[in-house]
Amino acid sequence: QIEELISEIKNLKASNAEEAEALRIKYLGRKGLIPALFDDFKNVPAENKKAVGMALNTLKNEAQRVITELKEAHEAGASSASGADLTLPGTSFPIGSRHPLSLVRNQIVEIFSRLGFSVAEGPEIEDDWHVFTALNFPLEHPARDMQDTFFITKDPDILLRTHTSSVQVRVMEKTQPPIRSIFPGRVFRNEAISARAHCIFHQVEGLYIDENVSFADLKQTLLYFAKEFFGENVEIRLRPSYFPFTEPSAEMDVSCSICGGKGCGVCKHTGWLEIMGCGMVDPNVLENCGIDSKKYTGFAFGMGIERIAMLKYQIKDIRLFFENDVRFLEQFKSAI
Numbered sequence: 473q474i475e476e477l478i479s480e481i482k483n484l485k486a487s488n489a490e491e492a493e494a495l496r497i498k499y500l501g502r503k504g505l506i507p508a509l510f511d512d513f514k515n516v517p518a519e520n521k522k523a524v525g526m527a528l529n530t531l532k533n534e535a536q537r538v539i540t541e542l543k544e545a546h547e548a549g550a551s552s553a554s555g556a557d558l559t560l561p562g563t564s565f566p567i568g569s570r571h572p573l574s575l576v577r578n579q580i581v582e583i584f585s586r587l588g589f590s591v592a593e594g595p596e597i598e599d600d601w602h603v604f605t606a607l608n609f610p611l612e613h614p615a616r617d618m619q620d621t622f623f624i625t626k627d628p629d630i631l632l633r634t635h636t637s638s639v640q641v642r643v644m645e646k647t648q649p650p651i652r653s654i655f656p657g658r659v660f661r662n663e664a665i666s667a668r669a670h671c672i673f674h675q676v677e678g679l680y681i682d683e684n685v686s687f688a689d690l691k692q693t694l695l696y697f698a699k700e701f702f703g704e705n706v707e708i709r710l711r712p713s714y715f716p717f718t719e720p721s722a723e724m725d726v727s728c729s730i731c732g733g734k735g736c737g738v739c740k741h742t743g744w745l746e747i748m749g750c751g752m753v754d755p756n757v758l759e760n761c762g763i764d765s766k767k768y769t770g771f772a773f774g775m776g777i778e779r780i781a782m783l784k785y786q787i788k789d790i791r792l793f794f795e796n797d798v799r800f801l802e803q804f805k806s807a808i
């Protein structure tokens with residue numbers, strides 16, 4: 473009987489790990505066949521005890537070897553099979569997205585670079601000359617007030633720039649015309665933070681200086697920009713305005729993309745959205761920067777990136793740009 477069991481065990485087969493475990497229970501488990509035979513050993517006549525004992529040990533060893541081998545084969549097989557299952561979805565890693573302000577700035581830079589504008593930058597901590605004086609601000613102009621400007625120390629000459637027009641001055645001081653550049657950057661104004669205003673925001677400034685640059689060039693450049701940015705059907709209008717550093721000055725509006733110029737909640741029922749200030753560079757500014765105002769003329773414009781991003785993506789609160797709430801930022805994953 474023991475011999476028969478040994479040959480039976482040598483031929484055992486299991487097609488998975490569960491079957492191998494069932495065999496272990498059947499032969500080696502606490503109530504299995506082999507422990508039962510060991511229990512019977514006491515009934516074996518004394519003269520046979522030696523032979524039977526040796527056979528039982530062989531049986532037990534054989535059973536343990538065969539069943540362990542079966543189990544190991546299936547355990548190894550199971551894990552390599554799941555590791556190689558190419559139909560399982562891959563592990564995904566969270567990827568970031570560009571900030572909406574970067575998306576809009578990049579698009580503005582790209583449109584003007586197609587017209588031959590290069591990009592330049594200037595310091596955020598500026599002096600009075602580059603932010604105000606060179607730009608023809610009269611000494612008593614309200615923009616110099618503590619109201620609008622952040623000063624860093626008690627020294628009224630050191631301040632955070634309130635507009636990127638300061639970069640115009642730096643570029644004109646260093647370069648003779650022709651100049652055709654845009655200046656994206658961060659600006660600072662001491663304003664109460666609300667849904668519509670923030671003390672930090674971003675602008676893109678543009679400057680074009682050469683011989684015979686006219687207001688028609690300005691208008692055509694801005695029309696091209698508006699169509700590229702907002703779409704072929706957009707219309708623009710220029711309203712007279714005032715800036716100390718441009719003469720004449722204008723404010724540019726685009727027709728509202730939501731109502732198509734007819735008036736809606738977004739454009740406050742006028743059909744028009746104001747997007748930038750612009751004008752012909754004042755001859756005083758050219759002279760302040762060492763450029764011959766008899767020979768050269770030019771135009772400048774400046775727009776707020778937040779405002780344009782709010783119009784483009786219909787964002788109702790400017791503070792969202794600075795909170796870095798991923799639920800807000802994630803919405804721009806698929807944007808260009």
Ligand code: PHE
Nearest residue numbers: 635637749750751772773774
């Ligand atoms: N610097 C102006 C502002 O901050 C915008 C502007 C730039 C206007 C260039 C005219 C020319 O609002």
